[in-house]
Amino acid sequence: xxxxxxxxxxxxxxxxxxxxxxxxxxxxxxxxxxxxxxxxxxxxxxxxxxxxxxxxxxxxxxxxxxxxxxxxxxxxxxxxxxxxxxxxxxxxxxxxxxxxxxxxxxxxxxxxxxxxxxxxxxxxxxxxxxxxxxxxxxxxxxxxxxxxxxxxxxxxxxxxxxxxxxxxxxxxxxxxxxxx
Numbered sequence: 001x002x003x004x005x006x007x008x009x010x011x012x013x014x015x016x017x018x019x020x021x022x023x024x025x026x027x028x029x030x031x032x033x034x035x036x037x038x039x040x041x042x043x044x045x046x047x048x049x050x051x052x053x054x055x056x057x058x059x060x061x062x063x064x065x066x067x068x069x070x071x072x073x074x075x076x077x078x079x080x081x082x083x084x085x086x087x088x089x090x091x092x093x094x095x096x097x098x099x100x101x102x103x104x105x106x107x108x109x110x111x112x113x114x115x116x117x118x119x120x121x122x123x124x125x126x127x128x129x130x131x132x133x134x135x136x137x138x139x140x141x142x143x144x145x146x147x148x149x150x151x152x153x154x155x156x157x158x159x160x161x162x163x164x165x166x167x168x169x170x171x172x173x174x175x176x177x178x179x180x
Contacts (some may be wrong), residue, residue: 009053016045016057017064020093021071031084031145032136034073039124040158042093043117046100047166048173054097062090088131092124099123110163116158125151 010044020041027036029087039145046054060073070077072090125148134171 008058012049013053013057013060016041016049016054017060020045020058020061021064021069024071025075027073029074030150031146033089033128033151034072034086035151035154037158038073038093039096039121040162042096042124043100043120043159043162044166044169046097046102046116046120047104047162048081048170049097049101049111050105051098051101052118054093054101058093058097062094065090072173083135085132085135086111086128087135089128091131092127094121095127096124106167110167114159114163117162121155121159125138 020038023037023041024036027034042058044056044061045057049057050052063076065071066079066082067152068078073086081087097120099120100113100116103119104113106112129143129147132138132147136143138146
């Protein structure tokens, strides 16, 4: 029975890594940081797979892209994509999924899920903003104006959608996804 659980866990992590790759391609290039749906997948991974599983799925996504697979926004891949202006956000996906799952696992309430998603999103912003500032040498105000403020309304919608979908999908899967 233990082998089945490990197989399900790995399959669920790989599935959410693939979702993040697909959702990364649904994007609108608005400047140095595109608007895309990747964070919707990241937040749902944390909500459905828990802290460890959600983070694992995003580590798989990150490593797949770092190895050269074109999974990042705009079908980019390789270490150069991670070293570019959006690399911090991609690294932040790991912690965003972890925080979402961590807070939700503690309380199993919608409020805890939303709080985890907000903390996860803020963590992703922090990593992305810091890395963007390092790579581009832009100051804080210019960077936050380009890399955070334009994304807040869309991320609020993604958090709302993920908070509504995650519990429903978990019930539909009868708990088979939240296995880590």
